[in-house]
Amino acid sequence: MSSYIRTENLYKSFRTKGNNVQVLKGINLEVQKGDIYGVVGFSGAGKSTLVRCINRLEEPDSGKVFIGETEITALSKRELATKRRKIGMIFQNFNLFDAKTVFENIAYPLELEKAKKKDIQKRVDELLELVGLTEKKHAYPGQLSGGQKQRVGIARALANNPDVLLSDEATSALDPQSTLAILDLLRKINKELGLTIILITHELEVVKYLCNNVAVIEDGIIVEEGEVRNIFLNPNSNTGKVFLKVSKEFQKNEFVSGGEGI
Amino acid sequence: MSLRRYSLWEVVKHAFSKEVWDVLWPAIGDTLYMVIFTAVITLVLGIMLGIVLAVTGKEGITPVSWLHRGLGTIINCLRSLPQIIMIIITLPLARALLGKAYGVNACIIALAASCTPMFARLIEGALLELEKGKIEAAKSMGSTNLKIIFGIMLPEVIPAMIRAFTVALIAIISMTALAGNFGAGGVGDIAVRFGFNRFQHDMLIATVFSLIVMVQVVQTIGDVCSKLILKKRHLI
């Protein structure tokens, strides 16, 4: 089976005050169509930089990115802008437009496509129903809870029927209940719309709950990848082991402290 | 009425007499005329220059180093001139453009030249404070730069822009008073001619009063407008 999203030897460095920091050191990622693919790693490992290279919010120094047949890294500015409409992205802090209502936020990408007013109305209503926010149509982001904001973020990312969704710690700012609801929503759109999802996260639980495959990034390289079950049953990488240990430690504590706590 | 011959109370009372305000009202009219025209020029040019500064900067959406630096230098130069010197310098320019180097219209050029750079910097500051994430979100949806600027950046920072414009407007009002010395008329002219040269302190008090009222009105309207917008967006 050939992969749908593919990076070949991706390098990226940042220049800060004279010295060059290599953040990505030859990333080869392969994600199958319709997969939910997790990317985990410690803070500063380069996870965000990797996904941001996929839609070229960061320009990689060298290497290639493919989505389907399209070589993303070979597109001109104009072509990239068009292609980006088919690559949705959601963020940790939602990045909704405070000046626009929920409706206007979701309509924004449709207006970029110069869709007709009536079609926009219809599409936004569909999306609001999908994410369960129909009654908040005319609210401003300032009136919404974190979970609701992320739902708007997802609806906005889905507006133009993308086939890829990039999620950079989309649930890290949410309480456990909203996290679960958002994860269920992501699973639903993966199933119903066939979206390929790349999901960056700090939380092992999130990977276990949602992802089929996972890559572990350590210091700019993928140190291991494969099925979630295999990786976290028997991790080889340092990061994988620490993640598992921390996760177990938490479970133990939970067990010891029983019904106490929050 | 001079404080040398009359008591303070009498002078203050006379400052609100018809006699004084018959002289002052036309001057206030001149001042408002200058303020409004300067404000419009400052608003339009300042927003345009502020946008250019913000988007061509190193962290902007289309970095253009030479443009950013060149424009920045020009603006810094203009800003380092004291307003009174700006007025003196722009008089020949006014003569070239309008055929005369005095009067209300000539001073508008000086006022705009002095206030636009300041307002442009304020606008740049407001735009730079906008969260980068919002711009990235728009980019990730395939928005063009022009649409990011006018569809996202400007609407997001309108409350900050209103506050910046309030500051600029008040600077324009106070500078208008200064320009009065150079044949522009207005309340500044009255203050100098009657209040300073002829010791008519009632006149002086009346001009000060009218300037305070103008500034208060501008500040209050600015505050109310930006608050209303923030309230509507549920950000306060």
Ligand SMILES: Nc1ncnc2c1ncn2[C@@H]1O[C@H](COP(=O)(O)OP(=O)(O)OP(=O)(O)O)[C@@H](O)[C@H]1O
């Ligand atoms: N624009 C930038 N300029 C300079 N350095 C950067 C920039 N963006 C990221 N870095 C550096 O690159 C490294 C990797 O950053 P990145 O955001 O990809 O990490 P991450 O794995 O997403 O971490 P986190 O889990 O904390 O989000 C960090 O050391 C960071 O300081």
Ligand SMILES: [Mg+2]
């Ligand atoms: Mg990150």
